[in-house]
Amino acid sequence: MRKEIAMHPEGWWQDTQDIPSIVRAVYECISGPAGAPRDWDRFRFLQHAQARSLRTVVEEDGSTRAMVFDVESYIANVEPFFAQNAFFEVETEQRVQRFGQVAHVWSRYDARPAPDSPVLLKRGANSIQLCHEHGRWWIFSTVWDNEREGVIFDLW
Structure with missing residues (x-):
């Protein structure tokens, strides 16, 4: 078990007790006004030590590639963007599939400059x-893609 588990705010532990709560907590960690510090310690607490994130990158020629991060490299990658941009990712729909101790969540989102803004930055x-394990849920991987021409939601 990782060391920081013993020293955390009680709310963080509550975040990990059910699937909707842990997903909501991730969105809260990455959302905020431009320049506002994100709660990276809470974000780290939600992720397994071996967690990975994968962002789909669309190149100028339309081809795609995967950008893969561990927790620390993800934080380093997004911090400059969050320093300059207001960004609130708001979940709009969730589908959970669970078998025993493993689960998969499809989580649709809208990104906006404020939670209630009519301005849509992107969706995906x-x-x-x-x-x-160890009495809580851990995020092991997050893979995402953004909506764009030719990519539609056919999950639901």
């Missing part, structure tokens, strides 16, 4: 894989 879907 997160594929989140979780495992329940």
